[in-house]
Amino acid sequence: MNIKVFDMISISCNAWMVGRRRHAEHGEWSVLMYLITGATGLIGRALVDTLVSAGAEITAVTRHPDGAALPPGVKVVMPEALESVMPEVTAVFVHPRATKDGVDALLASAGRHDVARVVVMSAINADDDPSWQPSRFNGDRNTEVERAVAECGLPWVSVRPCSFAMNTLTMWSGQVARGDTIYAPFGAFAEAVLHERDVAEVIARALADDSLLGRRIPLTGPAALRFDEMVQTIGDTIGRPLRWQEIPAEVAAKAMTQRGLGEQFVNALMDRYAREIDQPVFVSDEVAQILGRPARSFADWVAEHVQAWPQRIALAGTASA
Numbered sequence: 001m002n003i004k005v006f007d008m009i010s011i012s013c014n015a016w017m018v019g020r021r022r023h024a025e026h027g028e029w030s031v032l033m034y035l036i037t038g039a040t041g042l043i044g045r046a047l048v049d050t051l052v053s054a055g056a057e058i059t060a061v062t063r064h065p066d067g068a069a070l071p072p073g074v075k076v077v078m079p080e081a082l083e084s085v086m087p088e089v090t091a092v093f094v095h096p097r098a099t100k101d102g103v104d105a106l107l108a109s110a111g112r113h114d115v116a117r118v119v120v121m122s123a124i125n126a127d128d129d130p131s132w133q134p135s136r137f138n139g140d141r142n143t144e145v146e147r148a149v150a151e152c153g154l155p156w157v158s159v160r161p162c163s164f165a166m167n168t169l170t171m172w173s174g175q176v177a178r179g180d181t182i183y184a185p186f187g188a189f190a191e192a193v194l195h196e197r198d199v200a201e202v203i204a205r206a207l208a209d210d211s212l213l214g215r216r217i218p219l220t221g222p223a224a225l226r227f228d229e230m231v232q233t234i235g236d237t238i239g240r241p242l243r244w245q246e247i248p249a250e251v252a253a254k255a256m257t258q259r260g261l262g263e264q265f266v267n268a269l270m271d272r273y274a275r276e277i278d279q280p281v282f283v284s285d286e287v288a289q290i291l292g293r294p295a296r297s298f299a300d301w302v303a304e305h306v307q308a309w310p311q312r313i314a315l316a317g318t319a320s321a
Ligand SMILES: NC(=O)c1ccc[n+]([C@@H]2O[C@H](COP(=O)([O-])OP(=O)(O)OC[C@H]3O[C@@H](n4cnc5c(N)ncnc54)[C@H](OP(=O)(O)O)[C@@H]3O)[C@@H](O)[C@H]2O)c1
Pocket: 037, 038, 039, 040, 041, 042, 043, 044, 061, 062, 063, 064, 095, 096, 097, 098, 099, 121, 122, 123, 124, 135, 140, 141, 142, 160, 161, 162, 163, 164, 167
């Protein structure tokens, strides 16, 4: 077996992400290389940025290299080219959406080349009954991809995030454009939503050394907030008097399906809110434990994304302020 030997000699202040690797067969030394699938997505881009800032070498996988717009110095390959780059790879990030149809081939290739670690992103609800995982109705297969990684025989870590803060833009930015009132159900539903860069930084940590091996790590933000409190935070930060107006779940579900969301997905989401609204909210301290600093708050996230929230659109016949 071609055993890769790792030497985490510091070559920057982020020594845990960079270093050198020696092929025992050849006695050659080379820089650590991270293979990142899903590199053009929400978490993938944040992960690439984290690793690039640390000076790490990256091979990014995308189906569309020409439009990928990844940072200079990142090697970009298509999924078909994985086998040819794997000999240089130290650790692999398995993105569940990008790899769900090709995870076995990816892991087999990683196994042939004795990759040191495989880190998969899954989800905090990965052990729930499939009907309780709304994203499954949009095609995601977090449970299965995580299981494939955990059973592949290579050293592995699973990072299991709760809802990303970015979801709030998807949920409410349309209404923020139309006015100051958010009409939605389950205002008392609370969750400790996560800053996407915290997810990326934990994944980077898991890729870099053996300290998290064999763990399924639940990640949340630092504190639970109700939906109506999140809307208040958004309003306070973007300087608008946003107000929550509770409406029945059936009315909201109908509007969501009319906007093109799948009916099964919408129903699973509403069922989740109804099921969990009176439950205690799980808050994990894993981000702080792993990164050695507090998880970023929702207020931090909104402050960083002020420009992403739309201005109020002036409607015809409406006097402008
Ligand atoms: N949103 C949440 O709150 C949340 C919370 C926990 C877990 N999750 C899970 O996280 C995953 C989504 O992460 P994300 O937001 O980073 O995803 P994303 O932004 O959609 O990015 C995924 C990337 O994967 C590639 N991709 C997408 N669909 C693909 C397909 N069918 N085949 C091959 N490649 C594909 C695309 O890259 P190219 O087009 O460049 O190839 C895309 O940029 C899902 O599995 C979701 O269930 C989400």
